[in-house]
Amino acid sequence: MxxxxxxSVTLHDIAARHLHARHRLLQMLREVQxxxxxxxxxxxxxxxHVLNLPIAHVRGCVEFYSFLHTTPRGQFDVYFSDSVTDRxxxxxxxAKRLADRLGVTLxxxxxDGRVTVSMTSCTGHCEQAPAGLANGRVFTRxxxxxxxxxxxxxxxxxxxxxxxxxxxxxxxxxxxxxxTLETFIPPGEAxxxxxxxGLPATLDEVERxxxxxxxxxxxxxxxxxxxxxETKGAHYITCxxxxxxxxxxxxxxxxxxxxxxxxxxxxxAGLLVGAKKGxxxxxxxxxxxxxxxxxxxxxxxxxxxxxxxICESGLDFDLRIHLGAGxxxxxxxxxxxxxxxxxxxxxxxxxxxxxxxxxxGQSTINNNVESFVQAAQIAWKGAxxxxxxxxxxxxxxxxxxxAGDCQRPGIYELPLGITVRxxxxxxxxxxAKAVQVGGPAGTCVGRDEFDRRxxxxxxxxxxxxxxFNDLRDMVDVAxxxxxxxxxxxxxxCTPCRVGTQMLKHYADKIADGQGTQRDLEQVKSIGEFxxxxxxxxLGETAPNTLLDTIKRFPEEYTSRLLAEADFVPDFDLxxxxxxxxxxxxxxxxxxxxxxx
Amino acid sequence: MAESGQFLIDGKxxxxxxxxxxxxxxxxxxxxxxxxxxxxxxxxHGSCKLCSVKANGRFTSACFEPVTEGMKVESETDxxxxxxxxxxxxxxAEGNHYCAFCEKSGNCQLQAVAYHLGMEDTHYAHQYPQRxxxxxxxxAMIDHxxxxxxxxxxxxxxxxxxxxxxxxxxxxxxxxxxxxSPSGLLGDSNFALTDAAAHVCPVGAILPKRQAxxxxxxxxxxxxxxxGEESSLTPIADKGE
Numbered sequence: 001m002x003x004x005x006x007x008s009v010t011l012h013d014i015a016a017r018h019l020h021a022r023h024r025l026l027q028m029l030r031e032v033q034x035x036x037x038x039x040x041x042x043x044x045x046x047x048x049h050v051l052n053l054p055i056a057h058v059r060g061c062v063e064f065y066s067f068l069h070t071t072p073r074g075q076f077d078v079y080f081s082d083s084v085t086d087r088x089x090x091x092x093x094x095a096k097r098l099a100d101r102l103g104v105t106l107x108x109x110x111x112d113g114r115v116t117v118s119m120t121s122c123t124g125h126c127e128q129a130p131a132g133l134a135n136g137r138v139f140t141r142x143x144x145x146x147x148x149x150x151x152x153x154x155x156x157x158x159x160x161x162x163x164x165x166x167x168x169x170x171x172x173x174x175x176x177x178x179x180t181l182e183t184f185i186p187p188g189e190a191x192x193x194x195x196x197x198g199l200p201a202t203l204d205e206v207e208r209x210x211x212x213x214x215x216x217x218x219x220x221x222x223x224x225x226x227x228x229x230e231t232k233g234a235h236y237i238t239c240x241x242x243x244x245x246x247x248x249x250x251x252x253x254x255x256x257x258x259x260x261x262x263x264x265x266x267x268x269a270g271l272l273v274g275a276k277k278g279x280x281x282x283x284x285x286x287x288x289x290x291x292x293x294x295x296x297x298x299x300x301x302x303x304x305x306x307x308x309x310i311c312e313s314g315l316d317f318d319l320r321i322h323l324g325a326g327x328x329x330x331x332x333x334x335x336x337x338x339x340x341x342x343x344x345x346x347x348x349x350x351x352x353x354x355x356x357x358x359x360x361g362q363s364t365i366n367n368n369v370e371s372f373v374q375a376a377q378i379a380w381k382g383a384x385x386x387x388x389x390x391x392x393x394x395x396x397x398x399x400x401x402x403a404g405d406c407q408r409p410g411i412y413e414l415p416l417g418i419t420v421r422x423x424x425x426x427x428x429x430x431x432a433k434a435v436q437v438g439g440p441a442g443t444c445v446g447r448d449e450f451d452r453r454x455x456x457x458x459x460x461x462x463x464x465x466x467x468f469n470d471l472r473d474m475v476d477v478a479x480x481x482x483x484x485x486x487x488x489x490x491x492x493c494t495p496c497r498v499g500t501q502m503l504k505h506y507a508d509k510i511a512d513g514q515g516t517q518r519d520l521e522q523v524k525s526i527g528e529f530x531x532x533x534x535x536x537x538l539g540e541t542a543p544n545t546l547l548d549t550i551k552r553f554p555e556e557y558t559s560r561l562l563a564e565a566d567f568v569p570d571f572d573l574x575x576x577x578x579x580x581x582x583x584x585x586x587x588x589x590x591x592x593x594x595x596x
Numbered sequence: 597m598a599e600s601g602q603f604l605i606d607g608k609x610x611x612x613x614x615x616x617x618x619x620x621x622x623x624x625x626x627x628x629x630x631x632x633x634x635x636x637x638x639x640x641h642g643s644c645k646l647c648s649v650k651a652n653g654r655f656t657s658a659c660f661e662p663v664t665e666g667m668k669v670e671s672e673t674d675x676x677x678x679x680x681x682x683x684x685x686x687x688x689a690e691g692n693h694y695c696a697f698c699e700k701s702g703n704c705q706l707q708a709v710a711y712h713l714g715m716e717d718t719h720y721a722h723q724y725p726q727r728x729x730x731x732x733x734x735x736a737m738i739d740h741x742x743x744x745x746x747x748x749x750x751x752x753x754x755x756x757x758x759x760x761x762x763x764x765x766x767x768x769x770x771x772x773x774x775x776x777s778p779s780g781l782l783g784d785s786n787f788a789l790t791d792a793a794a795h796v797c798p799v800g801a802i803l804p805k806r807q808a809x810x811x812x813x814x815x816x817x818x819x820x821x822x823x824g825e826e827s828s829l830t831p832i833a834d835k836g837e
Contacts, residue, residue: 045778056763056776063765327767344764349642349660491745491771493643498686498720501769505721529682532655533645570721 009035011046022051023360025061025342029068030284030325034136037077038069057343064344064490066120066326067284074104074115076154080132080142083122083246084480085403085466091130094142095119101151115154121328121484122246123285126403126466127173127410135160138288139167168288171410172253176426178397178413179389180370183261183377188305190264190380191271195313197379199272203229206375208383210395214370215240215331216438216462217537218394221371227355228273231363237270237278237317238340238359238366242324242331244283245439246484247464250399250411251369255282255289258373259296263306263319265372268379269365270317271310279359280321281336293321328488332536333366335490346492347536368462370399391417394455402427404467420459421450429467434474434553439464440481441541444474444548474553475511475560478545482507485542496539499530503543505570516562524550603667618658618669619647628824629671630680630709632687632798633746634659638755644746646683646709649676681713689720690769692727692741693799699808700800702816706744708823723769730775732783736794736804743773743801753793761787773801 014031018024025047032043039062048055062068080086080095099106099117109116125131128140134150137160146167153163174181194202207222228235239262243251254262266278282289297319300306308316322340324330330339334348337359358364367375374396378386387395394416400423403409407428414423420435429435436444437454438461445452445459452458454465468477486504491497506523509515527543534540550557562568581587600613605627612621617640622629633644640660647658650670658671670676687693687706695701727740745764750773753761761782765774777784787793789804797803813819 054760054763054776055778055780056760056765056774059774059780060763060765063770064767066767329767344767349640349657351660351662487768489768491766491768494645494683494686494690494744497745497768497771498690501690501723502686502720529679533648533679533683535642535645535657 011043015047015050020050021342022053023340023342024322025051025053025058026065026325026339027322029058029062029065030323033068033325037073037075038071041070060344061342064327065324068325072109072113074109075113075157076115076135076160078115078117078132078134078150078154079120079123080118080130081121081123081125082119082480082484083126083129084477085126085247086122086129086131087480088404088472089129091132091142092119094130094144094147095132097144097147098151101147102154114157120326121244121488122248124243124249124252124283125170126247126249126401128171129403133285134163136284136287137168138170138285140170142167170252170256170288172257173249173401173410174253175402175408175410176412176414178415179385180374180377180397180399181258181413183381184258185261185264185376185380187260187264187300187303188311190261190376191267191305191311194268194271194379195311199268200229202268202379203272205383206378209378209386210383210390211371211374211378211386212394212456213368214374214398214462215368216245216442216460218456218460221367221375224355224367225269225272225365227353228269228363228365231273231356234362235270235273235275236359236362236364237266237273237275238337238364239266239278239280239369239372240331240333240336240366241280241282241286241369242336243286243369244328244331245441245462245464246481247401247403247436247439247466248462249401249403250463252286252289253411254369254373254399255286255293259293260300261373261376262369263296263300265367265374265376265379266319267306267310267317268376269367269372271313271315273363273365274315275365276316276318278317278319279340280319281330281340282321282323283330284324284326287323290321290323297321327490328484329490329536329538332538335536336366337364344490346490347538370463389415391415391453391455391457393457398454398461399463400454400461400465401463402429402465402467405429405432405469405472406467414454416455417453419451419453420445423454423465424450424467427465427467429469431469432467433470433472434468434477434549436464436466436468436477436545437461439466440484440545441537442544444478444545444552446552449552474549474556475507478549479504479507479511481545482542485538489538489542493533493535493539495530495533496535496542499526499534499539500542502526503530503546507546509568509570510557510560513560514562514568515560516566516568518567520550520557520561523547601663601665603663603665603669605669606672612663616663618649618651618656618661618663618667621663622658622669622671627671628826629658630712630823631659632705632709632744633748635748635796638748638751641747641751644683644687644744646680648679648683677713681710681715682719684710684713684715685717685719687744688715688718689722690725691744692724694741698742698800699803700742702811702813702819704800704818705798705823708818711818712822712824725769727772730782731805732779732781733785733787734783734805735789736782736787736802738773738775738782739801739803740773741801742799744799745771745773746798748796748798749773749793749802752796753787753791756792759786759791759793761785761791761793 212218330345335345730738
């Protein structure tokens with residue numbers, strides 16, 4: 001089945017456009033996927049050959065990323081965002097409706113190759129949910145009425161580019177602006193200010209501002225920069241624009257509207273440490289912003305703000321944007337670096353830190369989008385402009401992306417140290433019974449904890465705030481997160497690879513009303529084990545919501561447990577013998593194994 | 597930095613040289629820390645997590661954590677041995693490990709470490725994955741049922757044999773050992789029984805053909821001694837299994 005998308009592009013063209021550079025393998029594979037609806041075996045062998053890589057390496061890469069497939073997808077490849085807040089807005093219902101209309105099973109291409117309808121991890125448009133992707137293009141606010149029309153367009157083979165434009169409209173979603181969203185830097189001004197002040201003095205300024213990593217981990221940005229500054233040898237600057245934590249969509253607006261500020265921040269970091277090159281690693285779901293970002297890069301090159309001799313400093317620096325291909329773990333710093341090198345996104349062993357040995361084995365400054373934007377603004381406006389806001393141990397403002405059961409979902413720039421209660425008042429979420437701060441990897445708090453603060457000292461977040469009202473089933477929320485982590489675990493270390501599966505298994509068992517007290521204890525003990533024993537932050541945080549909700553909403557769990565049984569097997573004996581029954585033709589009384 | 601120093605493993609003063617990991621220093625002092633994906637010939641991998649210890653109160657992997665002067669390492673505490681047992685139980689529940697008729701039985705490190713840790717059941721819901729056997733090579737076969745993704749074969753083939761016969765593909769539970777050949781079959785690769793990679797598998801995933809059950813029960817490696825008596829493994833070349 002021919003694809004409607006540039007099927008004429010040859011594998012040779014793709015490899016040549018990427019200069020046969022091995023680290024751009026993922027970029028090449030993405031283009032193959034887009035033009036052919038899958039990565040055929042011949043492409044795997046072709047790239048292995050021309051890039052002089054083992055076939056196993058290329059195959060390993062293809063099979064790692066959710067948006068790459070080894071068998072054909074439909075000519076129309078439609079994904080619906082599976083984030084819990086998208087589901088609350090009806091994503092599952094619209095997805096099933098579309099699948100029904102088209103006569104497809106979720107996740108399976110239709111026999112005639114026309115279409116595939118699937119669910120995918122959060123696409124980062126939660127406040128405009130239900131959202132999703134159609135042949136890579138983001139759609140928002142999907143309704144059942146639109147689904148009827150979409151089904152018809154697909155049946156008639158109308159290319160996605162000719163679908164109604166309003167389906168693809170993405171709002172900024174900004175609800176409250178603070179110092180960062182109100183500060184637009186005239187291109188080059190922060191760089192010139194930094195150069196005039198002196199780059200080491202600018203580093204002092206960033207350190208003094210107290211800016212901490214906005215991805216959520218909160219490592220002091222200035223300390224990271226100084227670490228790289230004091231490390232000899234070549235350097236790279238990388239920006240984490242993977243924004244994969246479900247419920248986080250604040251970098252989306254920065255990439256769309258504050259690209260100059262972002263590039264300015266990366267450039268200042270680059271000039272400081274003498275890096276020649278930087279990369280923005282942007283999640284594949286945000287591909288629709290690529291064109292806009294490339295335009296900004298071109299304008300900056302033309303203005304002498306990227307390339308050689310930036311602002312007459314005698315220093316060179318340039319930037320490239322790489323796209324991910326659907327892997328949450330690539331938001332983990334070292335997995336991101338692996339992915340940038342064209343490999344599977346497996347977190348590295350630490351030590352050494354990326355500041356010592358990062359991208360291509362060189363000292364690397366890797367920061368979140370918001371961190372670079374704020375660093376640029378600090379370089380331009382000075383440390384106090386920033387540190388006058390927030391609280392002592394969490395300086396400045398933070399972009400929060402709020403979704404779920406609130407009247408005004410969207411992006412809020414608020415001072416760190418703000419209470420959950422106040423956040424809820426701003427977004428119209430006063431009826432909340434629970435708030436998930438920091439996404440599935442964060443913390444779930446109940447009503448009696450709404451005076452806790454959003455800050456690095458208490459409830460840390462990369463931006464995700466999900467609001468749940470009294471009608472929500474927290475066991476189901478935790479179950480969905482358990483599924484998310486089991487799906488996104490990279491599979492490298494035993495505790496996370498197997499443990500997240502076990503957590504999913506027991507969460508399902510309990511949520512389905514088949515669990516006992518014993519299973520609840522299993523969840524707790526596996527949860528503690530996975531947290532303590534995993535290789536990276538993914539596993540270390542994967543059990544959080546299960547453990548939090550068991551602690552804070554115990555009655556929601558205990559009311560689901562089977563009271564009469566203290567043990568239910570982990571497998572369904574009847575289902576397990578179905579195959580042998582069919583083979584032997586036995587259906588008699590003696591064969592029945594019901595325990596009751 | 598001092599050239600050498602002292603740290604504590606379970607309260608016992610243990611010498612170390614600068615740059616050594618906990619695993620290296622412990623092995624040199626004859627102190628066994630359970631492990632599966634670690635071998636002294638290769639840089640640490642850190643995937644099996646069996647060697648996890650508490651160093652100054654914090655969980656880390658002994659195979660890659662550098663020792664520091666005076667570091668307090670907890671290794672054989674009830675808590676940590678209990679967690680290690682969980683790692684092994686999870687590996688058993690994840691794959692299909694049929695010790696009773698596996699030809700690696702008695703020489704298998706997974707089985708031996710399970711005995712060492714006193715594992716009596718697998719505790720967790722078995723996954724019963726359906727994985728294909730690769731018997732395409734004339735001299736060896738891959739039984740993916742038993743693979744624990746330690747990547748020792750990947751590293752041995754890449755670093756010692758300079759062949760890169762193996763790799764890992766997939767993500768999460770779908771992660772799987774793959775062979776570097778157009779068909780993906782071992783028989784179509786340049787793998788040979790003389791490769792180091794043919795002799796590093798700690799379980800029965802990569803097996804030589806026509807050598808099954810040649811050692812009588814009672815004479816097998818771990819019939820004779822507990823794996824804990826091996827503080828570090830014998831070099832690959834000496835392995836006569």
